[in-house]
Amino acid sequence: MTARQAPDLKTVLIASGLVLTLAMGVRHGFGFWLQPISQAHGWTRETYSMAQALQNLLWGAFGPFAGIAVDKFGTSRIVIFGAIMYAAGLLWMALINDPLLFVIGSGVLLGAALACTAFGAVSGIIGRTAPADKRSWAFGISSAASSFGQFVMMPVEQQLISHSGWQTAFYLLAALLLLVILPMAWKLREPDITHHHGPHQSIREAIHEAFSHRSFLLLVAGYFVCGFQVVFIGVHMPAYLKDKGIMDPNVAVSALALIGLFNIFGSYYAGKLGGLLPKRYLLSSIYISRSVVIGLFLLAPLSSYSVYVFAAAMGVLWLSTVPLTNGVIAGIFGLKYLSMLSGFVFFSHQVGSFLGVWLGGYIYTRMGNYDFVWGITLALGIFAALINLPINENPITRKPALAA
Incomplete structure (x- = not known):
């Protein structure tokens, strides 16, 4: 039997980039369905917002488990499972008109799908494939790919809804996801996951080590803010602009596409700078900006x-936190449990996402505007800028029995 060779860095970046382009690109356009679905079913904005909030929360909750599965079974199998769940979730949103079932079903299916196809699922293979001096840059490339997906898919999704109807748009996107992600997942097949450097460290020991580390906890708290900000803006921006008198839907489409376009550069250069400058200072600068x-x-x-x-300005800052955050985790704790630890940090991001999208709908329903949520978003950015400053990026010193 011939041993399967590990994919090279170029293959990993292309395949994972296409997976992220579709997975994150489709997800970023969910705000376009807020009004047509709410109007078709006679729901308030709070119902659809709750579905999106639950999806984001469960994406984070499933993240550590998806990371454990990736670290144990390999990236390819988990991404394939995620693609199937993604298609099922889109079909569920198209077909279900009961509000409770809609919220729970779409939340569970799409939350699991994104945990298995987005950053946490592919961070491990990228980190293991890229040399240490190119790791932050490689994370930046993958983050830029997801931003490219946002730039490309925003107008596609809006046009699909306008010309085919919101339900047919879901059917077409489900088919597209399967046609692209499944063959790309096959390219991400690794040799059996083994770790030869030093004595064994168990999953339990790795989790205890991370959550006992002050810098890890600070990173977790900062990433909460990232999730709150980007998902609130991404989901509620189209409705906010319409409320303020900008009735042309193309303005919102163009704005969200511009965020994706400019974050291609923001993510790439954040990753590149992360290899040259302290990542904690870059993260703090992003949040205050x-x-x-x-x-x-x-x-x-x-x-x-x-x-x-x-x-454009937000686009430069949008997902530029991702390569820096993953780079800090890899630098402190190593690569063995990178996917799992990234999943735990991302769970905090998604708790923030849950609150950002849900509070947007909740407060709008009760107050008739988004002013209070904008104020929270401002204050959280200052908070995140401050708590990232004391992060210690030095590799952790382990006892010989736990060296990885």
Whole structure:
């Protein structure tokens, strides 16, 4: 029997990039369905917001388990499972009209799907394949791929809804996901996962080690803010602009696409700079810059021009936290349980996402505007900037019995 060779870095980046392009690209466009689904079923915005909030929360909750599965069984199998769950979740959203079933079913199916196809699922194989001096750059490439997906898929999804109807749009996207992700997952087949460097460290020991480490906890807290900010903006921006009198839906589509376009550069250069400068300072700069950009957007007179400037500026900062965060985790704890530990940090991100998207719908329903949520978003950015500063990026010193 011939031993299966590990894929090279170029293959890993192309295959994982296409997976992320579709998985994250489709997910970023879910805000376009908020109004048509709510109107078709006679729901308030809170119902659809709750479905999106639960999806984001369960994406995070399933993340550590998907990471454990990836570290144990390999990336390919988990990504294939995720693609199937993704298609099932889109079909569920198209066919179910009971609000409780819609919220629970789409939350579970799409939460599990994203845990198995997004950053946490592919971070391990990227980290294991890239040399140490290129690891942050490689994470930046994968983050840029997801941003490219947002840029490409935003207008595609909006056009599908406009010309085919919101239900048919779900059917077409489900087919596209399976046609692209399944063959790419096959390219991510690794040799059997083995670890030859040093004595064995158990999953339990790795979890205890991470959650006893102050810098890991600070990273977890900062990533909560990232999730709150980006998902609130991504889901509620189209409705917010319409409420403010910008009725042309193409403005919202263009704005979200611009976020994706500019984050291609933001993610790439964040990863590149992460190999040259302390990642904690870069993370802190990103969070404080977000608060400045949001504050200026709220203070400036609203127009299509101000929306595009805001989208471009936020785009540079949008997912640029991802390569830096994964880079910090790999640098402190090593690669053995990278997917699992990234999953735990990402769970915090998704708790923030849950609150961001749900509070947006909840507060809008009761107050008739998004002003209070914007204020929370501003304050959280300042908080995250401060708590990232004391992170210690040095590799952890382990006792010989736990060396990895």
